Amino acid sequence: TPPVPRNSATRLTGRKNLKTYRQRLNLQELKHWSLNPAAVHHQRTELASFVDVSAELSLTRSTLLPGQLLHFDYSPKHYVFVVSAALHSLLPILPPFHGRHFNSCAVVGNGGVLTGSGCGQRIDTADFVIRCNFAPTTGYVHDVGNRTSLTTFNPSIIDGRYGGLLTANDRERFLNRLQELDGAVLWIPAFLFHTSAVITRTLVDFFLENKSRLGVQLAWPGPLVGHITRFWRTRALAPKRLSTGMLMYTIASAFCDEISLYGFWPFAWEPISGRPLPYHYYARRGARFTTAWQEAHQLPAEFRLFQQLHGQGALRLHLGSCT
Ligand code: CTP
Numbered sequence: 524t525p526p527v528p529r530n531s532a533t534r535l536t537g538r539k540n541l542k543t544y545r546q547r548l549n550l551q552e553l554k555h556w557s558l559n560p561a562a563v564h565h566q567r568t569e570l571a572s573f574v575d576v577s578a579e580l581s582l583t584r585s586t587l588l589p590g591q592l593l594h595f596d597y598s599p600k601h602y603v604f605v606v607s608a609a610l611h612s613l614l615p616i617l618p619p620f621h622g623r624h625f626n627s628c629a630v631v632g633n634g635g636v637l638t639g640s641g642c643g644q645r646i647d648t649a650d651f652v653i654r655c656n657f658a659p660t661t662g663y664v665h666d667v668g669n670r671t672s673l674t675t676f677n678p679s680i681i682d683g684r685y686g687g688l689l690t691a692n693d694r695e696r697f698l699n700r701l702q703e704l705d706g707a708v709l710w711i712p713a714f715l716f717h718t719s720a721v722i723t724r725t726l727v728d729f730f731l732e733n734k735s736r737l738g739v740q741l742a743w744p745g746p747l748v749g750h751i752t753r754f755w756r757t758r759a760l761a762p763k764r765l766s767t768g769m770l771m772y773t774i775a776s777a778f779c780d781e782i783s784l785y786g787f788w789p790f791a792w793e794p795i796s797g798r799p800l801p802y803h804y805y806a807r808r809g810a811r812f813t814t815a816w817q818e819a820h821q822l823p824a825e826f827r828l829f830q831q832l833h834g835q836g837a838l839r840l841h842l843g844s845c846t
Pocket residue numbers: 631632633634635636655656765766767768769786787788789790801802803816820822
């Protein structure tokens with residue numbers, strides 16, 4: 524195999540390296556897969572020595588008190604977040620899915636590779652479906668399905684997609700979207716950056732105001748992300764920040780036997796046809812691949828780890844068509 528450029532993520536995603544990467548990724552091999560319960564068990568046990576995911580999926584009413592100060596994972600220590608009585612009342616009594624176990628989980632990344640995959644039905648048959656960053660499913664159901672057991676929700680989504688909840692229209696749109704997710708867990712990593720503090724308070728107010736109309740369960744992770752970060756450092760993965768997709772796979776590995784990954788392909792071209800891809804499956808038509816993630820993430824390095832775990836039978840990577 525020709526040498527692989529290591530340092531530049533731009534080179535890693537560039538089309539000119541398509542041939543090299545096709546060889547290195549060995550896509551044919553990705554098709555042959557069988558579950559290896561020993562590899563699943565090994566992964567789970569190693570993770571368990573760093574974190575009890577089931578207990579730490581969310582902060583709870585008994586682990587925090589109103590008035591307590593929280594620090595942010597990725598901000599200097601002098602930034603604090605005071606737990607208000609309002610936030611405290613929104614914490615679960617126990618973390619969602621506490622002590623539960625699932626046979627099959629689908630973890631859905633948001634890669635453009637999902638477009639035209641026809642994977643929706645297969646994703647929806649999993650016992651537990653995890654999605655990232657409140658990604659839309661309406662209009663994409665054939666490729667991504669529509670069941671959601673858990674979706675991550677970074678508070679900054681409120682600013683980016685719902686106008687900071689400043690207008691009646693934005694509030695209504697957000698409420699409608701939440702109502703579509705009835706019964707799902709909204710996993711809100713609010714304590715990563717101090718820059719999310721103000722919008723988190725807006726979000727807390729919104730949830731309280733609409734409590735009786737909401738069917739989603741709220742989860743507010745605390746030290747969990749830091750523990751998972753330390754775990755991956757032992758496998759030579761040490762980016763500024765793990766991607767949401769990597770966090771979700773890791774969480775799934777704690778309570779799920781057969782894990783399938785969809786939409787994980789941080790490259791600018793489709794693996795089989797080589798046609799150019801946008802970064803997201805929900806990108807507007809003609810959008811180009813973005814490499815903005817390079818500032819914080821090491822997606823190609825994460826992908827290589829997924830590929831290794833696929834080879835060991837600990838997870839299944841789905842690329843290409845499901846039909
Ligand atoms: N992903 C991928 N390939 C892509 C797009 C996304 O592997 N082309 C995976 C990444 O693990 C990513 C996850 O899908 O974290 C969710 O995608 P997205 O919402 O686009 O996440 P980002 O905004 O890129 O980043 P973050 O991880 O900070 O949420």
